[in-house]
Amino acid sequence: MKLGAQVDSGGTDRTRDTVARIILERGPQNAATLADRLGLSAAAIRRHLDALVADGLLVESEPRPAAQRGRGRPARVYAITDAGRAAFPHAYDDLATTALRYLRETGGEQAVVAFADHRAESLARLLTGDVDPAADPLTRTEALAESLTAHGYAATTEQASAGVQVCQHHCPVAHVAAEFPELCEAETRAFERVLGTYVQRLATIAHGDGVCTTHVPVPPVDRTNTTSGRA
Known part of the structure; x- marks a missing residue:
């Protein structure tokens, strides 16, 4: 409610x-x-x-x-x-936006980028512990979504053409990211580091989309070897 x-x-x-x-x-x-x-x-x-x-x-x-x-x-x-x-409504978003505006005015755009990278790096450290780098790409992506959910992002995965999509149904910084897209860009790079592969951000809540959607290319699984050995 x-x-x-x-x-x-x-x-x-x-x-x-x-x-x-x-x-x-x-x-x-x-x-x-x-x-x-x-x-x-x-x-x-x-x-x-x-x-x-x-x-x-x-x-x-x-x-x-x-x-x-x-x-x-x-x-x-x-x-x-x-x-x-x-x-209840609170002023945290306004406070964060004001702080980033001040950071941009005093340190320039590079200061905002540095802050976004710092925040994304912290998120990556949280997620890395839940994602096995030795697992296959699909398993890593599913583990990423589960870890995002555990940290408040309400994430799921959906099969897509030539890969899988990570869908974040909640973004804790959506209102701030609407003015500072550097936060979304840095978050995308964090996903790449955690998954060890290139990803593409397709949509964001901050830009008015209903869900933050990130495409992760996953090669098709070759099941020939697993079925040929069966009696």
């Missing part, structure tokens, strides 16, 4: 957005407090809380000892998760 919308008690998603935002801004809250603040029934607020927990945006936990007063079992509280915080 995308968070950060304006408050609208008439929409389920917007109400859940409001619940999550209150917890983000005020810290862990119990169901009774939230229900009273939003004018909802206990049953209604629990449905929203359960949905947010199921989505991984909130976590239910015991209250801190200092918050326990009176007799009886203290009410459990709901806290925002890292995924919940990330779902």
